[in-house]
Amino acid sequence: MRIVQLIDSLETGGAERMAVNYANLLSDNIEFSGIIVTRKEGSLVSELSNKVPYCFLNKKKTVDIAALRKLYYFLKNNKIEVLHAHSTSFFSAVLVKIFLPKLKLIWHDHYGKSEFLHERKSAVLKISSYFFSGIIAVNQHLKKWAESQLNCKKVIYFPNFTPQQSSQIKGETVLLGTERKRILCLANLRAQKDHFLLLKVAQKLRATHPDWSFHLVGKDFEDAYSASIRTSIAQMKLQQTVYLYGSRNDSAAIIDQSDIGILTSSSEGLPVSLLEYGMNQLPVVVTAVGEIPMLIQNHKNGFLVQSGDADEFFNALVQLIDNPNLMNTFGSALYQTILNNYSEKAIINHYIEWIETN
Numbered sequence: 001m002r003i004v005q006l007i008d009s010l011e012t013g014g015a016e017r018m019a020v021n022y023a024n025l026l027s028d029n030i031e032f033s034g035i036i037v038t039r040k041e042g043s044l045v046s047e048l049s050n051k052v053p054y055c056f057l058n059k060k061k062t063v064d065i066a067a068l069r070k071l072y073y074f075l076k077n078n079k080i081e082v083l084h085a086h087s088t089s090f091f092s093a094v095l096v097k098i099f100l101p102k103l104k105l106i107w108h109d110h111y112g113k114s115e116f117l118h119e120r121k122s123a124v125l126k127i128s129s130y131f132f133s134g135i136i137a138v139n140q141h142l143k144k145w146a147e148s149q150l151n152c153k154k155v156i157y158f159p160n161f162t163p164q165q166s167s168q169i170k171g172e173t174v175l176l177g178t179e180r181k182r183i184l185c186l187a188n189l190r191a192q193k194d195h196f197l198l199l200k201v202a203q204k205l206r207a208t209h210p211d212w213s214f215h216l217v218g219k220d221f222e223d224a225y226s227a228s229i230r231t232s233i234a235q236m237k238l239q240q241t242v243y244l245y246g247s248r249n250d251s252a253a254i255i256d257q258s259d260i261g262i263l264t265s266s267s268e269g270l271p272v273s274l275l276e277y278g279m280n281q282l283p284v285v286v287t288a289v290g291e292i293p294m295l296i297q298n299h300k301n302g303f304l305v306q307s308g309d310a311d312e313f314f315n316a317l318v319q320l321i322d323n324p325n326l327m328n329t330f331g332s333a334l335y336q337t338i339l340n341n342y343s344e345k346a347i348i349n350h351y352i353e354w355i356e357t358n
Contacts, residue, residue: 001352002032003082004075006089011042012219012247013188014272015087015110018138018160020044022084025163025348027051032078036071038092043249053078059092071096075103082106082355094128104358108136109146113192113267117145126150134358138269139291154358159291161347162275162338171253176243177213183317184258184282186251186273187265188218189226194287197264199232199242200310201317206241209321213240214262217254219247255280260320260327265289266307278338283330285316295342301333 003026007019019035026033027049034053037045041056048054055074059067071092075083085093086108097103107129111120129135129150136158137143143157175182187193195216202214220226233242248254251273255261261277261284268290277284278295284302286292298304303316320327 001030001082001355002078002080003030003084003355004033004078004080005035006038006083006085006093007035008038008087008089009040009042010037010044011040012044012249014112014160014269015108016042016044017162017272018108018110019086020047021161021163021344022348022351023052024049025344026352029348029352032080034074034078034080036074038067038071038089043247046249057092062091063095068092068095072099075100084108086110090128090132091124094131097131104133104355105131106134106136106355106358107132107152108138109142110138110269111142112190112269116192116267117141120145122149134354141290142269156354158347158351159294159342160270160272160275161342161344162272162279163344164279164339171250171256173217173245173248173250173254173257175215175245175254175257177215178211179257180259181209181212182258183212183214183260183262184255184277185214185216185262185264186218186254186276187216187263187271188247189216189220189229191225192265192267193218194264194266194308195229196232197266197287197308197310197313198262199229199236199238201264201313202238202242203236204310204314205317206238208318210241212321214242215245215254215258216242217245217248217251220244251276252280255282258282260285260317262313262317263287263292264313268292270295275338275342278334281331281335283320283327284334285313285320287313295337296334297337300330301337302330 005019005023023035036055038059057067082104084106132152134154146155261282263286270291287307296302305312
């Protein structure tokens, strides 16, 4: 089988990491596994296996003839059978399929606001879905939405996964704050990640445990949302409690320097960062959104709290901080949960079987 992943960028993000994960793991299981990036390269390029052929289209506009031609010849010359398009890259995939009608097109939906699907703009996607051979959804909300709203009958849910050796990149990031008293939030600075809930919790924790600190790692889009976060940190006098690092690609090394992993999101799929926390045996406090409750069993392998509830989130953090044994128990239990239910081997094997039947 000859499969290529298509993604708009390789900057650090959940969809981008999954495109890299699929390309790398498939390279050990099929005849040809490549990856094509349409618009922007990024730090995740360095995490591609040397067995994965790579192509950058440098697409400049919605319909870019030069980029489309480059995509067409890469697929044709390498005799690609399946194009696996992630997120918004589906439009480029549909355009090239017009010229390669035998190409099997799979679309992978990573939409991050799955709690707010009624707000999703989908006119172009609905038309494009006539060309899809199959759709992969990262959570059950997206699966049900695709089945009811799109024009493709073959829809399946595949959970995100993270390789057991999640990163071979040498650690370069050094976290600030006091050692063994660091709380990590791996999440791009987007509104659905609700960093303002994190700031409320940080303000509460500073009053009771002032030596603990919060470390926000994720892409800063330099927009109104990130500006508001910085303003709030200053207004709340949290400069020595909350630290921003921007996008980093040495997540395993960052997690190794951290003691608790958190997500304060108002909407999620199954976040890759949560899987990375677990694979590195980090205890977690996370909000009960998206597929997170399918992974986290409250009080067994982590704390699950209601979205937007700063008091509940704070109380859960304090329970962990004040009970190191519980931290170790949660970390070990989450690691085992991921090994048992989200193993890369099981998901890749199921993926290949599903592709072959479509």
